[in-house]
Amino acid sequence: MTANYSDSQPLIELQGVTKVYGIGQAAMHALRGIDLRIYEGEFVAVMGPSGSGKSTCMNILGCLDTPTDGIYIFKGVKIGQLTRSQSALLRRYYLGFVFQGYNLLSRTSALENVELPLIYRHVRSSVRRKEAIEALEVVGLKEWKSHTPSELSGGQQQRVAIARAIVTRPTVLFADEPTGNLDTAKSHEIMDLLTALNRNHDMTIVMVTHEKDMASYAKRTVRFLDGMVESDEKNGVK
Amino acid sequence: MIWSTLLLALREIRRNVMRSVLTILGIVIGVGAVITMVTIGGGATAQVRDQIASMGSNLLMVTPGKRLGPGHSSDSVLFKASDGEAILKDVNSIAAVAPVSSKNMQAVFGNQNWSTRVTGSDNQYFRVTNRSIRVGRQFTDSELRAGAAVCVIGETVCKKLFGGHELLNENIRLEKLSCQVIGILEAKGQNTMGMDQDDIVVIPLRTYQRRISGNKDVSMFQVSVQEGASTEKAERDIRLLMRERRHLSPSDDDNFNVMDMKEIAKMLTGTTQMLTALLSAVAAVSLLVGGIGIMNIMLVSVTERTREIGIRLAIGALEREVLMQFLVEAVVLSSFGGLIGIVLALIGSFILSGMLNVPFVFNASIIVIAFLFSAAVGVIFGYFPALKAARMDPIEALRHE
Numbered sequence: 052m053t054a055n056y057s058d059s060q061p062l063i064e065l066q067g068v069t070k071v072y073g074i075g076q077a078a079m080h081a082l083r084g085i086d087l088r089i090y091e092g093e094f095v096a097v098m099g100p101s102g103s104g105k106s107t108c109m110n111i112l113g114c115l116d117t118p119t120d121g122i123y124i125f126k127g128v129k130i131g132q133l134t135r136s137q138s139a140l141l142r143r144y145y146l147g148f149v150f151q152g153y154n155l156l157s158r159t160s161a162l163e164n165v166e167l168p169l170i171y172r173h174v175r176s177s178v179r180r181k182e183a184i185e186a187l188e189v190v191g192l193k194e195w196k197s198h199t200p201s202e203l204s205g206g207q208q209q210r211v212a213i214a215r216a217i218v219t220r221p222t223v224l225f226a227d228e229p230t231g232n233l234d235t236a237k238s239h240e241i242m243d244l245l246t247a248l249n250r251n252h253d254m255t256i257v258m259v260t261h262e263k264d265m266a267s268y269a270k271r272t273v274r275f276l277d278g279m280v281e282s283d284e285k286n287g288v289k
Numbered sequence: 290m291i292w293s294t295l296l297l298a299l300r301e302i303r304r305n306v307m308r309s310v311l312t313i314l315g316i317v318i319g320v321g322a323v324i325t326m327v328t329i330g331g332g333a334t335a336q337v338r339d340q341i342a343s344m345g346s347n348l349l350m351v352t353p354g355k356r357l358g359p360g361h362s363s364d365s366v367l368f369k370a371s372d373g374e375a376i377l378k379d380v381n382s383i384a385a386v387a388p389v390s391s392k393n394m395q396a397v398f399g400n401q402n403w404s405t406r407v408t409g410s411d412n413q414y415f416r417v418t419n420r421s422i423r424v425g426r427q428f429t430d431s432e433l434r435a436g437a438a439v440c441v442i443g444e445t446v447c448k449k450l451f452g453g454h455e456l457l458n459e460n461i462r463l464e465k466l467s468c469q470v471i472g473i474l475e476a477k478g479q480n481t482m483g484m485d486q487d488d489i490v491v492i493p494l495r496t497y498q499r500r501i502s503g504n505k506d507v508s509m510f511q512v513s514v515q516e517g518a519s520t521e522k523a524e525r526d527i528r529l530l531m532r533e534r535r536h537l538s539p540s541d542d543d544n545f546n547v548m549d550m551k552e553i554a555k556m557l558t559g560t561t562q563m564l565t566a567l568l569s570a571v572a573a574v575s576l577l578v579g580g581i582g583i584m585n586i587m588l589v590s591v592t593e594r595t596r597e598i599g600i601r602l603a604i605g606a607l608e609r610e611v612l613m614q615f616l617v618e619a620v621v622l623s624s625f626g627g628l629i630g631i632v633l634a635l636i637g638s639f640i641l642s643g644m645l646n647v648p649f650v651f652n653a654s655i656i657v658i659a660f661l662f663s664a665a666v667g668v669i670f671g672y673f674p675a676l677k678a679a680r681m682d683p684i685e686a687l688r689h690e
Contacts, residue, residue, distance in 0.1 A: 113603075115603060139608070143605025148603050148604070157597075167600075171604060171610065
């Protein structure tokens with residue numbers, strides 16, 4: 052069932068990862084032993100109904116959460132129980148995030164929002180500005196750089212969020228239901244943008260979605276059900 | 290990084306100007322009140338200290354009556370000039386004794402009219418009260434012996450009657466007594482009790498007794514003890530001498546009083562300082578309240594900005610970076626409050642010192658202390674909210690609505 056990339060070293064590998072919330076009688080098994088390999092340059096869609104564990108898995112992959120048990124290997128390095136600071140640094144230097152709710156800083160210009168991750172990387176302000184404008188250009192919002200989120204449409208806000216995620220040229224881009232709050236037309240624009248990033252910039256993308264339409268943009272679809280991987284298959288080229 | 294954190298804090302404060310102003314109001318009032326209290330108190334203390342220095346060293350006052358306060362005139366026996374002579378002769382280490390009898394009277398010159406205090410004494414009075422004559426001369430022995438109609442006036446009287454001109458040898462009228470001005474005293478300002486010491490006319494004691502009081506009584510003696518000698522001993526000796534001269538039996542209470550002016554002044558300084566400390570302490574409490582206000586608003590701010598904190602943490606901000614962000618914000622807020630408080634306090638105490646007639650004493654150390662204290666209030670009361678922000682779970686924070 053696993054896709055055929057086993058010839059090279061995976062970028063991300065999960066081995067028997069479980070996640071249990073609560074203890075004893077109240078224990079909730081969100082993940083019941085996940086094995087997953089993601090290779091460089093892939094565009095993976097993670098699908099599944101609510102409560103299937105796809106978001107939990109995403110949070111673990113994104114180092115926002117730690118597994119209860121199992122092994123997580125990132126770039127060939129086994130990262131077990133990281134401290135908060137260690138996972139923060141991992142996120143800072145290797146990972147990019149796009150959320151369903153855009154999560155931009157309100158009353159802050161698009162440019163400043165995009166600059167934010169670079170501030171935590173201690174990039175000089177002149178370089179920071181240049182790179183942020185480049186990222187906004189990639190998502191086609193260069194002209195909107197001084198607008199605040201409230202002055203932008205939902206689609207535009209999500210583009211700013213994508214610009215913020217890619218401005219650091221992360222190793223992996225995690226997108227959690229990036230089109231969840233958008234209408235169909237806007238959703239397809241965002242998906243086109245993600246596809247372009249994957250194709251033209253070799254960006255590895257892991258995207259959680261529950262819409263089949265959106266998943267079909269990815270090269271590969273992993274389906275979750277009840278905390279397990281139900282299926283994992285390559286998509287036809289769209 | 291520190292610079293960008295500071296800019297971030299400033300921007301966050303500017304974003305909510307109204308709330309920021311209200312937040313720091315407590316600190317503004319606290320710092321302002323403390324500095325004003327200390328400045329005014331310091332001015333009052335300095336004033337009292339100056340007056341002690343100008344009062345003439347080791348001054349004792351011998352007054353009739355049982356004690357200080359009301360009720361000393363009715364059954365008390367007044368002094369005679371000979372009592373003063375006896376003190377000078379029989380008590381060791383006395384530098385000078387000045388008899389003093391005085392009365393409030395109307396002084397008239399031309400069409401000018403001024404109510405002042407007329408004191409009958411002799412040249413020892415100037416020595417004991419540590420005053421010098423600015424223009425003119427003091428009394429001659431013959432004037433003192435004969436009870437001549439001459440007087441030495443204070444600066445205030447000179448201003449009121451002569452319009453500030455030094456009109457020596459002119460005659461002024463003290464009710465029915467017309468007397469010649471032979472000297473003008475060096476200005477001395479207010480005394481410890483807030484009385485104008487320059488509002489005075491001094492005439493020879495004999496003139497006073499004959500022409501004004503009509504008897505041979507002396508209201509009190511001002512005694513100056515020799516430099517370096519014990520005022521306590523002099524005080525005790527004078528008491529014994531006066532008891533003897535007044536034929537008091539051992540069981541009788543004193544029917545006169547010997548007071549050490551320096552002690553009284555020192556007591557006044559002590560009281561002023563204690564009041565300053567007390568009022569400052571009360572004012573400092575408002576600093577504490579101001580700190581709690583800052584903590585309150587910072588907690589609200591942290592809750593309001595939960596999503597922002599979530600974004601920052603998800604992007605890779607370290608716990609201590611988020612902690613610093615909020616801590617710096619609290620410190621900047623409270624320091625702003627401190628600065629505004631300092632400016633207001635300086636203006637306020639400058640105006641107040643003018644109104645209360647105390648010197649404006651600029652105290653740099655209290656300003657530095659108050660500023661550091663306000664910053665410290667920010668650190669102390671900003672730490673808990675900042676820690677709350679830093680300890681957030683990024684997933685939870687991002688989900689927060």
